[in-house]
Amino acid sequence: MASTEVVLGERHLAGCLALSKSAHWNQNEADWRLMLGFGRGWGIVEEDGTLAASTLALPYGGAFAWIAMVLVLPEHRRKGFATRLLKIALGENARSGRVSVLDATPDGREVYRQEGFRDAWGFKRYSIPGAPRANVGATALDSSHWPEVLALDAMAFGASREPVLRDLASRQPGLARVAIRRGQVAGFVLGREGREALQIGPLVAKDAEVARELLETALGGTTGPVYLDIADHAAPLQAWVLARGFAIQRPFTRMVHGASGRAPGEAPLVYCPAGPELG
Numbered sequence: 001m002a003s004t005e006v007v008l009g010e011r012h013l014a015g016c017l018a019l020s021k022s023a024h025w026n027q028n029e030a031d032w033r034l035m036l037g038f039g040r041g042w043g044i045v046e047e048d049g050t051l052a053a054s055t056l057a058l059p060y061g062g063a064f065a066w067i068a069m070v071l072v073l074p075e076h077r078r079k080g081f082a083t084r085l086l087k088i089a090l091g092e093n094a095r096s097g098r099v100s101v102l103d104a105t106p107d108g109r110e111v112y113r114q115e116g117f118r119d120a121w122g123f124k125r126y127s128i129p130g131a132p133r134a135n136v137g138a139t140a141l142d143s144s145h146w147p148e149v150l151a152l153d154a155m156a157f158g159a160s161r162e163p164v165l166r167d168l169a170s171r172q173p174g175l176a177r178v179a180i181r182r183g184q185v186a187g188f189v190l191g192r193e194g195r196e197a198l199q200i201g202p203l204v205a206k207d208a209e210v211a212r213e214l215l216e217t218a219l220g221g222t223t224g225p226v227y228l229d230i231a232d233h234a235a236p237l238q239a240w241v242l243a244r245g246f247a248i249q250r251p252f253t254r255m256v257h258g259a260s261g262r263a264p265g266e267a268p269l270v271y272c273p274a275g276p277e278l279g
């Protein structure tokens with residue numbers, strides 16, 4: 001059957017959702033709209049109109065762009081679809097002078113390695129069917145905190161991603177929290193609802209004690225299933241969530257295209273990425 005490459009847009013939203021659902025991923029329509037709103041996407045459409053594959057490129061400033069939502073329907077895998085779309089995204093990023101960065105699943109990592117990506121650092125996704133409500137310590141994020149939150153995130157992540165952070169905060173304002181130390185923002189956490197679970201992240205903090213306070217507060221505001229991704233360089237926080245009943249769902253690898261393998265930003269400040277699709 002012939003397959004055609006297309007630029008993804010609003011009319012492909014149902015197909016995009018079907019793709020992420022087929023991989024049991026957590027993104028909902030709001031996530032796809034956010035990403036397609038500030039990024040570019042490509043798909044492969046079968047003759048019968050089925051969207052069989054997707055790949056997005058999300059520009060974060062002028063230096064790098066995130067490759068996201070690399071998905072192929074199970075019945076269309078190992079036909080080279082992911083590689084085809086990845087090459088388009090890589091070409092687009094190279095033309096705009098941006099390094100390509102992504103967070104890879106174990107399956108995706110094999111595709112990316114062959115296309116010139118190198119490992120930078122790892123994290124794991126943890127899940128729990130229902131998180132108990134607990135004490136709340138950190139402060140609700142309000143408009144006065146945003147300049148410091150954005151500056152801290154830009155340092156940790158390596159670029160400003162204000163529209164993404166504001167979108168997440170507006171979707172779950174009750175989960176948006178900051179930790180204050182000596183009158184300054186020492187860390188923040190955001191969350192968002194998903195198709196399967198509430199996802200907590202990003203969580204950026206100046207030290208491990210701040211990170212744990214923020215996570216405890218965020219978990220205190222949830223009742224249903226929760227996903228959260230914790231960096232491998234934050235091993236005590238990983239151990240803490242396991243002790244609270246979370247289970248490891250899967251590992252991810254942050255990868256960078258090209259020889260350096262050096263991810264943007266200051267990894268030690270990142271306790272929880274925003275999620276593999278957003279960085």
Ligand SMILES: CC(C)(COP(=O)(O)OP(=O)(O)OC[C@H]1O[C@@H](n2cnc3c(N)ncnc32)[C@H](O)[C@@H]1OP(=O)(O)O)[C@@H](O)C(=O)NCCC(=O)NCCS
Pocket residue numbers: 023069070071072073076077078079080081082083084103104105106107108109110111114
């Ligand atoms: C990972 C995924 C996108 C790969 O899509 P695909 O179209 O099957 O990949 P390609 O056909 O382009 O694969 C190219 C090469 O990568 C390697 N590869 C692809 N999938 C692999 C897998 N599951 N395990 C090991 N190697 C794999 C193989 O070397 C393959 O070449 P070959 O088929 O000639 O052996 C697809 O399996 C998928 O959607 N998985 C679920 C979602 C996911 O994990 N996405 C990646 C997010 S980071």
